[in-house]
Amino acid sequence: xxxxxxxxxxxxxSGACSRATVELISIYSPYDAKVAKIQREDRKGATQAEKRxxxxxxxxxxxxxxxxxxxxxxxxxxxxxxxAFIKDRQLRRLEVMVVSSIALVSLGALSAKLNNLPPVKSxxxxxxxxxxxxxxAYCTIELIG
Numbered sequence: 001x002x003x004x005x006x007x008x009x010x011x012x013x014s015g016a017c018s019r020a021t022v023e024l025i026s027i028y029s030p031y032d033a034k035v036a037k038i039q040r041e042d043r044k045g046a047t048q049a050e051k052r053x054x055x056x057x058x059x060x061x062x063x064x065x066x067x068x069x070x071x072x073x074x075x076x077x078x079x080x081x082x083x084a085f086i087k088d089r090q091l092r093r094l095e096v097m098v099v100s101s102i103a104l105v106s107l108g109a110l111s112a113k114l115n116n117l118p119p120v121k122s123x124x125x126x127x128x129x130x131x132x133x134x135x136x137a138y139c140t141i142e143l144i145g
Contacts, residue, residue: 012072012073012076012077012080013073015072015073015076016068016069016070016072016073016076017069019068019069019072020065020066020068020069020072021065022068023061023064023065023067023068023069024061024062024064024065027059027061027064027065028061031058031059031061034055034058035055035058038051038054038055039051071107075100075103075107078099078103079095079096079099079100079103080096082095082096082099083095083096097134100130100134101127103130104123104126104127104130104131105123105126105127107126107130108122108123108124108125108126108127109122109123111126
């Protein structure tokens with residue numbers, strides 16, 4: 001593997017960790033607020049068991065962070081693994097875009113199926129968001145060098 005392949009892999013892992021941290025913080029803040037509110041409320045007839053069940057039904061910040069890190073790492077490493085063996089720069093860019101496009105369509109379709117949503121809407125949202133993120137990352141890399 002070339003040195004730039006290692007730095008891309010490191011970037012993918014650090015990006016996944018960063019994404020997981022943001023996800024954890026963004027979910028933990030409202031989670032803490034909801035738990036505090038549930039504990040403060042003096043619900044008529046609400047037992048400790050009912051309060052505990054309500055708290056247990058809240059989204060898990062740690063599960064969301066883990067899912068986010070895993071999906072980010074897999075989403076970035078899959079196209080990079082194939083690109084690591086292609087020497088021609090233009091062909092490598094094409095491979096990353098094709099593999100990324102296939103992954104984005106697959107993720108959107110899977111999300112639609114799991115959530116019983118219209119596939120076109122889900123796939124197009126994931127595809128647009130993915131292309132936007134790829135575009136921003138590409139432009140940033142080209143500008144910085």
